[in-house]
Amino acid sequence: MPEIFINGQSVPAEKNQTVMQAARAAGVFIPYFCWHPSLSVAGNCRICVVEVEAEGGGWVDIACNMPVSNGMRIRTDSEKVRAQRKATLQFITLNHPVDCGICDKAGECTLQDYHFAYNGSPSTSRDAKVRATKFFPLSERITLDNERCILCSRCVRFTREISKSNALGIKGRGDESLVRPTEDGLFDQDPYSENVVDLCPVGALLSKSFLYKARVWYLTSTPSVCPGCERGCTVKIWHRKHEWKLKSLDPRQNESIARVTPLENPAVNGPWICNKGRDLAKIFERARADQAMLKGKPVDLATAIDSARKLIANATRPAALVSSWGSNEELAAFKRTLGGRFATFVKQDWQPEPGERLEDDVLIRPDKNPNGAGARALFGAAAVVFDDATDLVLVWGEGFDFGRIPARAKIVFLNAYLQPENGHADAFLPISIQTERSGHYTNFEGTVSAFEACFRKKPSVVDAEALFAALATPQGVAA
Amino acid sequence: MTGRKLLMTFPVTATSHTLADYRARGGYAALAKALHHMSPEDVTKEVTASGLQGRGGANFPAGRKWSVVHLNDGQPHYLCANADEGEPGTFKDRWILEHAPHLLLESMLIASYALQVRNAFVYIRGEFDLPYRRLAAAVEEAYAAGYFGERILGTEFACDVVVYRGAGSYVCGEASALITSIEGKRGYPRNRPPRLTVRGLYQQPTVINNVETLSNIAGIITHGAEAFKQVGTPKNAGTRLISISGHINRPGVYEVECGYPWAKFLYEDCGGILNGRTLKCVIPGGISTKVLTRDEVEKLTLDQKALEAAGSSLGSGGMIVIAEGTCMVRLLQVMLRFYHHESCGQCTPCRDGMGWLHRIIDRIVAGEGRPEDIERMYEISAANDGTTICGMGDAAGYATVGILNKYRDEFEHYIEHKRSKFAGNLEAIAHA
Numbered sequence: 073m074p075e076i077f078i079n080g081q082s083v084p085a086e087k088n089q090t091v092m093q094a095a096r097a098a099g100v101f102i103p104y105f106c107w108h109p110s111l112s113v114a115g116n117c118r119i120c121v122v123e124v125e126a127e128g129g130g131w132v133d134i135a136c137n138m139p140v141s142n143g144m145r146i147r148t149d150s151e152k153v154r155a156q157r158k159a160t161l162q163f164i165t166l167n168h169p170v171d172c173g174i175c176d177k178a179g180e181c182t183l184q185d186y187h188f189a190y191n192g193s194p195s196t197s198r199d200a201k202v203r204a205t206k207f208f209p210l211s212e213r214i215t216l217d218n219e220r221c222i223l224c225s226r227c228v229r230f231t232r233e234i235s236k237s238n239a240l241g242i243k244g245r246g247d248e249s250l251v252r253p254t255e256d257g258l259f260d261q262d263p264y265s266e267n268v269v270d271l272c273p274v275g276a277l278l279s280k281s282f283l284y285k286a287r288v289w290y291l292t293s294t295p296s297v298c299p300g301c302e303r304g305c306t307v308k309i310w311h312r313k314h315e316w317k318l319k320s321l322d323p324r325q326n327e328s329i330a331r332v333t334p335l336e337n338p339a340v341n342g343p344w345i346c347n348k349g350r351d352l353a354k355i356f357e358r359a360r361a362d363q364a365m366l367k368g369k370p371v372d373l374a375t376a377i378d379s380a381r382k383l384i385a386n387a388t389r390p391a392a393l394v395s396s397w398g399s400n401e402e403l404a405a406f407k408r409t410l411g412g413r414f415a416t417f418v419k420q421d422w423q424p425e426p427g428e429r430l431e432d433d434v435l436i437r438p439d440k441n442p443n444g445a446g447a448r449a450l451f452g453a454a455a456v457v458f459d460d461a462t463d464l465v466l467v468w469g470e471g472f473d474f475g476r477i478p479a480r481a482k483i484v485f486l487n488a489y490l491q492p493e494n495g496h497a498d499a500f501l502p503i504s505i506q507t508e509r510s511g512h513y514t515n516f517e518g519t520v521s522a523f524e525a526c527f528r529k530k531p532s533v534v535d536a537e538a539l540f541a542a543l544a545t546p547q548g549v550a551a
Numbered sequence: 552m553t554g555r556k557l558l559m560t561f562p563v564t565a566t567s568h569t570l571a572d573y574r575a576r577g578g579y580a581a582l583a584k585a586l587h588h589m590s591p592e593d594v595t596k597e598v599t600a601s602g603l604q605g606r607g608g609a610n611f612p613a614g615r616k617w618s619v620v621h622l623n624d625g626q627p628h629y630l631c632a633n634a635d636e637g638e639p640g641t642f643k644d645r646w647i648l649e650h651a652p653h654l655l656l657e658s659m660l661i662a663s664y665a666l667q668v669r670n671a672f673v674y675i676r677g678e679f680d681l682p683y684r685r686l687a688a689a690v691e692e693a694y695a696a697g698y699f700g701e702r703i704l705g706t707e708f709a710c711d712v713v714v715y716r717g718a719g720s721y722v723c724g725e726a727s728a729l730i731t732s733i734e735g736k737r738g739y740p741r742n743r744p745p746r747l748t749v750r751g752l753y754q755q756p757t758v759i760n761n762v763e764t765l766s767n768i769a770g771i772i773t774h775g776a777e778a779f780k781q782v783g784t785p786k787n788a789g790t791r792l793i794s795i796s797g798h799i800n801r802p803g804v805y806e807v808e809c810g811y812p813w814a815k816f817l818y819e820d821c822g823g824i825l826n827g828r829t830l831k832c833v834i835p836g837g838i839s840t841k842v843l844t845r846d847e848v849e850k851l852t853l854d855q856k857a858l859e860a861a862g863s864s865l866g867s868g869g870m871i872v873i874a875e876g877t878c879m880v881r882l883l884q885v886m887l888r889f890y891h892h893e894s895c896g897q898c899t900p901c902r903d904g905m906g907w908l909h910r911i912i913d914r915i916v917a918g919e920g921r922p923e924d925i926e927r928m929y930e931i932s933a934a935n936d937g938t939t940i941c942g943m944g945d946a947a948g949y950a951t952v953g954i955l956n957k958y959r960d961e962f963e964h965y966i967e968h969k970r971s972k973f974a975g976n977l978e979a980i981a982h983a
Contacts, residue, residue, distance in 0.1 A: 115742040116898040118938055132937070137742040159934035163903040196927060199910040223896060242737070242896070245720075247906040249896035 074142035079149065091135040091146055092120060102148055103157070103186050105164075105273045106224035107136040110343055111233055114225050118160050119186065123147040132156055154190065161191035167202040167247055168274070169219045177275030179288040183222065202247050210240075210251075211259040213266055213280055213347065218250050221276035227251060227268035234344065235434060237262035251276075263346045263429050263436060270333055270343075279350070282331045290316040291330050296523040297513050298332070298349040299397060299442035299506060303435050304515035305341035307349055308333045309507065309526050327527045329353040329507070339519050346435055348428075359490040361502040362532045368495035373502075373532055380484045380499035381543050384413065387464035387482070393419040394451060395469030395486075396441035398536060399511025400520070403443070405537045406468070407450050409544035414466065417456040418447040421471040437516055446514035467497075468536065486536060503536045504529040553820050554808025555782050557770050557790050558763070563650050568685050570692040573653040579698060581772040585661045586706045589772070591622055594665035598768060600776035602788040607633055607724075607761030608837060608867040609942075610855050613768075619748035620666050620756045629757040630668040631733065632659055632765050634675040634682070635717050635724035638837030639889060641869030643792035644762035646804040648675070648682035651766065652689035656712065658768035660698060663710045666758055670711050674729050677717040687714055721893035725941045726759040727751075728895070739897045740941035763792050763868075783809030787854040791868050798825040798874035809854040816853060817872065828874035832957070836866020838886050839946030841953030842873075863953070878971040879958040883951065884912045890947040900935045901944035907931055908951060915962065918969035925962055928955060 074085050078100050085094035090113070095102050105117035113136050120135045125145040132152050147153060164183065172178040204218035223242065228251065231240045239259035243252050253259045269279045293308035310330045312318065317326050332352050334345040364376035371379075384390060392414035394406055407416075422440040424430055431438045458465070458478050465477045466484045474493050477483060485497030488505045508529035514520050529535070566572050573579070585594050599614025620628055632655060636644040647655055655673075663671050675683055690712060693699050701709045715733050717723050723732045727741035730752040741747075751757025767789060771779045780788045787809040793816075796802045800822030807816060817823070817830070824830050830845045841863040843851070851857050855865045873882065891909035896902045908931050911924050932948030932955075939945065955962065964972040 113742065114897075115940060118899045121938070134742070137744070139744060156934070156938060159930070160899055160938070163899045163907075163934070166903045166907055196930070197907060198921065199907070199914065202906060222899070223902065244896065246891060246894035246896045247902055249902070 074140050074144075076140050076143070077145045079147060080145075085140040087140075089140050091122060091138040091140055091144075094140050095135065095146070095148065100148060102135050103182075103190065104136060105182060105186075105222060106226060108226055108229075108271065111226060111229045113137050114229065117164075117222065117224050119157055119164075119190075121153055121156050121160075123150045123153050157186075157190040158193075161187055162196060164222050165191070165195055166197055167204075167219065168222065169201065171220075172275075175220065175275035176278050176283060176288075177220075177272070181275060182273040204248075204250065208252075210253060210277070211262070211265050213350075214259070214269060215278050215280055215283065216251060217276050217278070220274050221251055222274055223249050223251070224273055226271045226273070227277060230264075230268055230271055231259070231262060235262050235264035235267070237264075239265070240268075263348070263432075264344060264434060266347050266350045267334070267344050279331065281350070286312070286330050293333070294524050294526040295335055296506070296526070297442060297521045298345060298352065299355065299513075300346070300348040300352075300440065301437040302439040302441060302444055302516040303341065303437045304442050304513050304519070304521050305345045305349055305435060306335040306337040306521050307345055307352070308335045309352065311526050328357060329526075337521070340515060340517075340521060341435055344435065348436075356505055356507050360505075360530075360533075361487055361490045361494055361500070362530050364502060364532070365495060365497070365500040367498055368500075373534060376499055376501055377534070377539065377542050380501060381545070383464055383482050383484055383499060384410070384466070384543055385546070387413075389415070389459055389461040390464040390466065391415040391417070391458055391462050391481075392466040393417050393456065393468060393472055394447055395419060395421055395536075396439075396444040396447045397421045397469055397506070398443060398447065399506075399509070399523075400443065400446045400514060401511045402536045402540070403447055403450050405540045409540045410466075411451075413544075415459065415462075416451045417454060418444065418451050419456070419467070419469060419472055420444070421469045423471070439516065442515075443513040445516050445518065446512075446520075449514065486539065488533075501539060502533045503539065504533050508533075509535055509537075553805050553816060554790065554811045556806045556808075557779070557782060558647065558651065558654070558766060558792065559804075559806040568650050568652055568689070570653055570689065570696060573651070577773075578653055578769075579657050581769040582657050582660050582664075582698065583704055585664055585772050586704050586708055591665045591667060594661060594772065597776050598665070598771060601767075601771045601779040602776075603764065603767055603771065603779065604787065604855065605761055606763035606767075606791065606868065608638065608839070608864075610864070613760060613764050616748060616760070617662075617666060617758060619746065620758060622667055624756075627670070627753075627755050628666050628668045629730075629752040629755055630659060630663050630666060630671040631726075631729060631752065631757060631759040632671070632673045632762055633724060633726065633729060633759055634673050634679070634686075634762045635729060636676055636679075636762070636867075637721040637724040637893075638839060638867040638869050639886070640796060640834060640871040641794055641837050641867040642796075643794040643804050643868050645679065645682050646792065646794075647762050647766050648679065648686050650685075652686045653693065654766045654769055655686075655762055656689055656693050656698070658765045659712065660703070660710055661768050661772055662758070662760070662765060664708055668758075669709060670713065672733055672752070673712065673714045674723070674733060675714060675716055676724075677719045683714070683716060690714060720895070721889075722895040722941065722943060725943065728941065729759060730757060739895055740943075742940055761867075784852075784854045784856065786856040791853065791865060793853070793868045793870050795821055795870040795872065797870075797872035798828060798877070799823075799872040800825055807853050810857075811853045813851045813853050814849040817848070821872075824872065824874050826874075828876065831873045831875040831877055833873065834869075834871040835863050837869040838871070838889070838950050839942075840864045840866040841949050842957060844957055876973050878965075878973045879954050879961045880912070880915060880965045880971060883954050884909075884916050886950055887912050887947070890943070890950075894943065898940045898944075901939045901947070904931045904935050904944065905947060908947070915965055920962075920966035920969075922963075922966060924966060925955060925959065 083098040104120045106114045115137045122135045208216040210216045228240045241254045291310045292313045296309045298305045336343045364373045464482045468486045483497040507526045510524045603613045605611045723738040728738045732738040887909045891905040894905040935944035935948040
């Protein structure tokens, strides 16, 4: 195993590593724009230069493409390196508009950070900047500002190496090079397209859904798990910081998802998520059910729970459909409290939507529910069949056709969203959603990932875990 | 006469480029000699012993490049002839392609034999029309005569050649961009390491030689390395094809023996400076080499070592003669417009630096120069020196610094007076 010296410190390295990889593994920071741990080496930004010390002088070259060799001595912050990084940043900002004030990337922009770390002085150019396209619609989801683009080619390499859509390329030469779709509409069909927004080291590629929605420093992120399929990618759900709560504008904005980004996780999704995961607001911010009902008549929550408890207590052959969107904790609570009384089946809450990609070899999986594996581990994988004598069905979660329930059976329905079935149940109990509680999901490979609460639930809504305990108690307790 | 000749050894006629004429001159005898009497290692040894240096601009010893390729390693090897002659001022490979295409093909066959190459390529500049047609016809003739294909000259040796036309990019003349272009990709140069002789075309060991370099191989095999070394100087063996243009009475392609006196070449062989003017300076080997003043030129001999000692290079042999009265500011403007137009846009210093240099020089020429512009051009050139993926950033920097160092007064004059020290155009005639 070769040993190299970075800034005088001995650093162990693997045989086929580059200096960049060895330095990162040892916790030494080398700046980079175009390099990315999951992409091929392009070596075009030239900011990762380091100095190699050698007899009779040394040389400066890029760390991302420099193989380690035993005994090599690297300086990451020598005078030559600093001078070259400064010159490189002068080039990069030469035609960059430096419009950080109106740029969504400001606050999390690598160019901003490096400018202050390695350059710090204004442009020495007095000539007009090269103008290029603003708001180029790269796809239905993504807009491109070619003036901000530093042509690092990360997005192009992503579509070639990761999503394999080959949807992006660079056309033109020199300082008139432009990132463009290789064919019209091709990038729209790439279900991973929005990863290029995170990959972009500057504010060139922007998500249309997040455009001008918030300055990133007003936001905070909560670790969560995407419920879009059984892969269970870990994500960060971004929402307004408490201390920057909006008072005069629509207060619902304080409790809404600003955007979703990947939470890097080598065990499950690496640094990527698919576009469905970016659209969790479309799932979680549907109209919510927050009113308990008995046969469609609004009642308070405690009354509804009491009625449901009595229905369950009086049933002779009850059956239950548990949700594959329930957390491991909720599923375990059901089994512990009510499981013995019920013939239990696992329900697929979500089916693939028309046109949705079913499966590929990147991330997307065919089962569009996050915790099917966790539920099946507790309740088996038997198909839903009702006994003729079934006199009560507890339905937990959406997506089940009530027409399949025997006519004489009573229905206890737990749902979070405003749906017509809610009013058909004998007892309807509104429950909380994933962003309002914490818990764990088990993905199809058996990997367990945690999610945390981003927002507080309404008092008129109950957590399923607490509800099951209440339903199982003979006398009943207030929720 | 410009010394002994190795390549331009026959009178150019209407048929001198054909296979029949080439064979009448003894063509394809070297191939027979190599295939029947030499092992691949012998050929490489002979080329190494000859001291043949690359004629494309970098002067890298051909034998040393070849010996990096491991024979019998079970991998396919590739050979590419670089006929993407794009360095401004250079048009010497064109002469070989037009008048001696079989010399190139025979030499490529010998090189393919030495390097165990099954598939060889010629990457020819897209703008070349007659050279392409002549070369394509020569390939047809050579196939028909059995010099390409299976069982060449009755031996086990098999080789095919593909002529690939470029699409008009200066950078594609850079070896790694050239093979990337052959692979059908955008002609971007590649980062080294790996060297192309380790992982080149289709990720296999690949040797890329200039057309003129390769064309010397047949002669080296026929007459031996010793005979080749007898020509030229001890450090720079052989001859150089020089394409001379600019303010010179007889422009054209000349074969010059290395070490030939430069002044004699200019004033006698090429007929002196145009219209009886005085020599101002010469760009010796394509615009990427540093300009040499009249005093330097007249003292030097035409070989790489002498030019290197003077801080320049014989480069690609594209010699541009510049007469007194020419405005160097306008000259640099033309050069920088070229570099800006040809920068591939891959890596930062060249992509943005070339445009920056071009905008500055345009502004100076428009009479809006600022005193700090000269320093800025030095800075941009320095920031391109050794920092780019290929050599283009360096080359543009050398060209700029070369002119700024020697003719700074003209730039200062232009900036101060908002007009040229001379009439302001390249063809201005100083003599009264």
